[in-house]
Amino acid sequence: MHADLVKLLDVQARDAAVAEVERRLEALQGEAVILDQALHRAREVLETARRAALDAARRRDELEAKIESYRVIQDRRQQRLEHVRNPKEASTLMAELDLARSVVAKEENDWVRSADAVTLAQFKAAEEERNVAVVAEGQVPERDRLGLRRAELEAELASAQRKREESAARLDRPLRLRYDRLRKARTGDVIVPLLGGSCGSCHTSIPLNRRSQIRAGTVLDGCEVCGAILYPPESARPVP
Ligand SMILES: [Zn+2]
Numbered sequence: 611m612h613a614d615l616v617k618l619l620d621v622q623a624r625d626a627a628v629a630e631v632e633r634r635l636e637a638l639q640g641e642a643v644i645l646d647q648a649l650h651r652a653r654e655v656l657e658t659a660r661r662a663a664l665d666a667a668r669r670r671d672e673l674e675a676k677i678e679s680y681r682v683i684q685d686r687r688q689q690r691l692e693h694v695r696n697p698k699e700a701s702t703l704m705a706e707l708d709l710a711r712s713v714v715a716k717e718e719n720d721w722v723r724s725a726d727a728v729t730l731a732q733f734k735a736a737e738e739e740r741n742v743a744v745v746a747e748g749q750v751p752e753r754d755r756l757g758l759r760r761a762e763l764e765a766e767l768a769s770a771q772r773k774r775e776e777s778a779a780r781l782d783r784p785l786r787l788r789y790d791r792l793r794k795a796r797t798g799d800v801i802v803p804l805l806g807g808s809c810g811s812c813h814t815s816i817p818l819n820r821r822s823q824i825r826a827g828t829v830l831d832g833c834e835v836c837g838a839i840l841y842p843p844e845s846a847r848p849v850p
Contacts, residue, residue, distance in 0.1 A: 612827040615841045617780050618789060618801050624774035625793065631767040638763060642756050645749050652745045656738040663731035670724040677721060680714045785830075792837055802833075803843035809833035816840065 687707050694700045778786055792800040802810035807821055814835040816824070823829045825842045832839050 612830050614830050621777045622801050624777045628770045628774050631770050635763045638760055649745055652742045656742050659735040659738040663735045666728040666731040670728050673721045673724055677717050684710055801841055802838040804840045811838040812836040
């Protein structure tokens with residue numbers, strides 16, 4: 611086999627090793643995302659509960675202000691009643707006072723109910739706050755495990771990348787550029803076997819004379835259709 615093919619196959623194997631570690635890191639990232647989402651959901655529920663508690667408190671305060679303003683008006687009626695001499699005017703005022711009293715009583719009932727609603731909403735918010743803490747706490751061992759695993763994989767990736775660089779450095783510059791360019795452009799392997807006289811990637815038939823040259827290792831040839839560099843599989847050796 612062509613000497614450069616041996617080097618190229620080695621680079622390709624190193625690239626595959628790098629890609630494999632990257633794939634595992636990505637899968638690990640996916641696990642972290644699932645944890646983040648669970649925590650995020652719990653926090654959203656908490657935020658909703660907090661907003662509900664604030665809204666309930668606002669409604670209660672508004673009622674309180676309304677009742678207070680009614681009381682001021684009632685006090686004024688009361689004072690006027692004390693100074694009224696005309697019986698007709700007095701009976702009108704008294705009727706107004708009675709009516710307003712029943713309105714205030716109704717508003718006060720509403721206030722009691724709204725104060726209860728505030729207590730309930732605040733209780734619910736506190737419960738959701740505890741739930742967020744429980745979820746976060748429950749994730750600690752898993753996050754620790756993921757952190758350790760990530761550190762391991764990152765070290766593994768650095769090592770795989772270093773080995774890849776060492777391997778790629780053995781190629782001469784034009785060949786290295788050709789390989790890198792092909793690798794970027796292709797989804798599959800750059801170096802593919804010549805299978806039954808055809809390109810191992812796109813199955814285009816390779817002319818006979820070129821097949822024998824590839825087998826003899828006299829040329830470094832690429833498939834004219836997909837650009838893959840072809841190697842004779844019978845002479846491929848496993849990369850140590
Ligand atoms: Zn091809």
